[in-house]
Amino acid sequence: MTRTTPEAERIVVVGAALLDGSRLLAARRSAPADLAGRWELPGGKVEAGERPEDALVRELREELGVDAETIARVPGEWQLRAPYVLQVWTARLRPGSPAPRPLEDHDALRWLDAGELWDVPWLDQDVPAVRELAELPPLGPA
């Protein structure tokens, strides 16, 4: 049975498909223990009154030390552990941005070429989102 979370109890987690040409940035979580060592899309929880796109830019600044901008919403929404749901935006670094560094929540970063998307052990709950990304340009069919 698929369990859905009532609208009022949902907390949106925004994840970035941070792109550099046709490469995608994957981030390895360092905490909590049950997620540590698995790979995810950098991002975090949207705060009350915050636009998801603004939350994503803020999270990328805090977690990776970068100056990024969102490009477009990736169609779909994926249930995480309740009450969280994952929404994904493609994003890119703005000109002059520092390179990403694992400042918070992560202990490794990796730019994956389109052919390397499945070379890291993604969090189980991120696999459907990565599968969707793999079907979309610039990672998948043009």
Ligand SMILES: Nc1nc2c([nH]c(=O)n2[C@H]2C[C@H](O)[C@@H](COP(=O)(O)OP(=O)(O)OP(=O)(O)O)O2)c(=O)[nH]1
């Ligand atoms: N950022 C991110 N979180 C994910 C992904 N997949 C997934 O299950 N999660 C979970 C982990 C956390 O329970 C929750 C997001 O938490 P977070 O720790 O990244 O968010 P945050 O920076 O706002 O957290 P906080 O420390 O301020 O509370 O969503 C993903 O791809 N990216």
